[in-house]
Amino acid sequence: MAGEKAVRRGARGWAVDTVLFAFAVFAWLFLVGERIRAGMPSPPWLFEVDQLAGLIGLGLMWLRRRWPTQAAVAAIALSTVSETIAFPLGVLLFAVVVHRPLRTAALVYGLSLSATFVYWALRPDEGFSLLGSLVFSVVLLGAIAGWGLFVRYRRQLRARAAEQERAERERARQRAREELAREVHDLLGHRLSLLSLHAGAIEYRPDAPPEELARAAGVVREQSQLAMRDLREVVSVLRAPIGELPQPxxxxxxxxxxxxxxxxxxxxxxxxxxxxxxxxxxxxxxxxxxxxxxxxxxxxxxxxxxxxxxxxxxxxxxxxxxxxxxxxxxxxxxxxxxxxxxxxxxxxxxxxxxxxxxxxxxxxxxxxxx
The missing domain is CATH 3.30.565.10 (Histidine kinase-like ATPase, C-terminal domain)
Known part of the structure; x- marks a missing residue:
């Protein structure tokens, strides 16, 4: 559990955490009221401990993004004596399943189930048998863990799709660069072949009529200028976004x-x-x-x-x-x-x-x- 990566809380995170905290407070007040109406546990001091553990659970919820595993383990320990911590425990278990490795999530889930045995041993007069309490915990915590797994894999699919999209964009950029390389080959090959042809004519036909030599020299000059222009365009495209090279x-x-x-x-x-x-x-x-x-x-x-x-x-x-x-x-x-x-x-x-x-x-x- 050491070296866990914290999940940053943005504006949306603050809003979600605030709403969850409000629901947790409501759940704590509701369970306290129900306990008062149904009767105090035996021994009576468990009621005060239960309320205190529930309040600590409210605070642990704010640690779920930075230390979800540690907060969940602490809530599990408190759940051995508290029923008012049920909602914070569910939120923390959900956070572990979504954000932590499956092995860690399975361990936390197993610990939360084992806490049922301790709770029943300390408070056997709650109206549930050990089997009934265990079945209730398996169903409730299993539903929370299943929901967490669904959210986890949905996020992984979105991340994989985004990664594939990034890879496809990179492949498209690579194809564009290869296309640009072919454009450079074709463009400059054409220009330089013209330069070679007419420069060779000037070299091997020095006795040609002046007008032919002038025409050949003009072609060399023109193609040299066009080749320099093409090179400048290529360099400008390599510095700018791909795809801006004028296409014939x-x-x-x-x-x-x-x-x-x-x-x-x-x-x-x-x-x-x-x-x-x-x-x-x-x-x-x-x-x-x-x-x-x-x-x-x-x-x-x-x-x-x-x-x-x-x-x-x-x-x-x-x-x-x-x-x-x-x-x-x-x-x-x-x-x-x-x-x-x-x-x-x-x-x-x-x-x-x-x-x-x-x-x-x-x-x-x-x-x-x-």
Missing amino acids: TMADLRDLVEEARPGMRIDLAVDADGEVPERSGRTAYRIVQEALTNARKHAEGAPVAVTVDGGPDEGLRVAVRSGPGADSGTGSGHGLIGLEERTSLAGGRLAYGPTAEGGWLVEAWLPWTA
């Missing part, structure tokens, strides 16, 4: 293709029947972005055809087909693996692989759902 939609797909056109031959065809849902549109944007980045890395100069079509009935279809290039490899494949996971989370399917012409094809189907 299908409406941004044409801008993505226009950004990638310098140095690439891209044919874009979009035929969506209605407004594409946000989640599917964002996933389609990322699929096209990753496919264009791979085409730029591994099929430089090859034509690329981007097709997006569908509707509410058949879903959204995305296809990015690139022609054969100097490098037919697929790199590490981490980007495509990430796309598979992203597409699966969106409820869709992704397939990719080489074409018969020696190019590369990325195909996806996405549900028409938000």
Whole structure:
């Protein structure tokens, strides 16, 4: 019983304790009146002891939040000579069952039953046999203990539900952080591939016409600025609540293709029947972005055809087909693996692989759902 954790008494606790104390005072006055009406116990001094024990029990009730077990044991000891302590004893037993380990609660319950034998031995003329007194105690104290167990397990269920909710929120935050990491990979990979392409053109074609060099340098400058802007957005989101990073939609797909056109031959065809849902549109944007980045890395100069079509009935279809290039490899494949996971989370399917012409094809189907 040492080291018991105290239960703090807030405003609601004070209100509950005050009401219980008022009921306990009423019960004490009622039992005293009934004893006077029914006749004094024998020996008569037990009446004064009974009243005093009942008053001490009223005080013990105020200790039930800090020392419920100790207060209950003290009340049990007093109940061996007092009937007016019945209400405080029930309140203290209830507190032990609710707030203390079941082993402690069972011990206190057993002690409260054993006090019945001492009470009957000291006051055998109360009108009840030993068996009757014991049955009455088992029923009354058992009802109090059962009520306490019900409250205890209901609180445990609420606490478990709250813990599960906290764990789910944490998992959601973790998923959001993983989503953010994928966004960073896709976004900066796209920007840096453009930088690499045009910086390489400047390096390996120093004899190119000045206007081409100027155009390539302009793309490098523009993409460098956009990459710095994206990094600032990412840092701001990592410092702020998750989810504030601007998310692309299908409406941004044409801008993505226009950004990638310098140095690439891209044919874009979009035929969506209605407004594409946000989640599917964002996933389609990322699929096209990753496919264009791979085409730029591994099929430089090859034509690329981007097709997006569908509707509410058949879903959204995305296809990015690139022609054969100097490098037919697929790199590490981490980007495509990430796309598979992203597409699966969106409820869709992704397939990719080489074409018969020696190019590369990325195909996806996405549900028409938000």
